[in-house]
Amino acid sequence: MPYFLLAALLVVLDQVVKFLVRANISLGEGVPFLPHILQLTYVQNTGAAFSLLEEHTWILTIVSAVVSVLLAVLLARRVFPRPFAMVSLALVLAGAVGNLIDRLFLGFVTDMFQTLFMNFAVFNVADICVVAGGIAFCVYYVFLHGKGAK
Incomplete structure (x- = not known):
């Protein structure tokens, strides 16, 4: 189950970063991170990407939960033979679960x-x-x- 371990580690990383931001940066405040490239700005997003569906957090919570279960089933059944596919699904699962945790608890x-x-x-x-x-x-x-697994 290395794919589930990868997903779990990424969820932990996501939640630790989010916790540190909430604990150390005021809402809406930005602090330098990578000069001229990135800054850390604490934002609360009730929507999906680009704040889509921001008034319907409950729909996004249900969709995230369903997608997470489906991805976990695909990983558990090893539906795709190549590790590249399985790692990519583990990444999507980690992201879905990471944001699902926020939606459920915050x-x-x-x-x-x-x-x-x-x-x-x-x-x-x-x-x-x-x-x-x-x-x-x-x-x-x-x-x-479909090109044959190695």
Whole structure:
């Protein structure tokens, strides 16, 4: 079960970073992190990406829970033969669970990474996992799926 361990470690990392931000940065305040690239800005997001559905946190909570269960089943059954696919699913699972924990216990998702070189949504470790895992899985599916496992 190394894929579940990877997902669990990423969820812990996500929750620790979120806790540290909530404990040390005032809501809406930004502190330098990587000069001219990123700053840490504490934001409470009740929606999904780019604050979509911000008035419907309960829908996002249900969707996150269902997706998390489905991803866990896919990982447990090892539906995809290549480790690349399984790691990408573990990343998406970690992100879904990380943000689900926030929605369940706080009623919002804690975001903190704000880009300074372009105007972009503030995001968190779980979001990075979802995006990286989603892109990686798309690459797998387009280029590797059905081409024989190594």
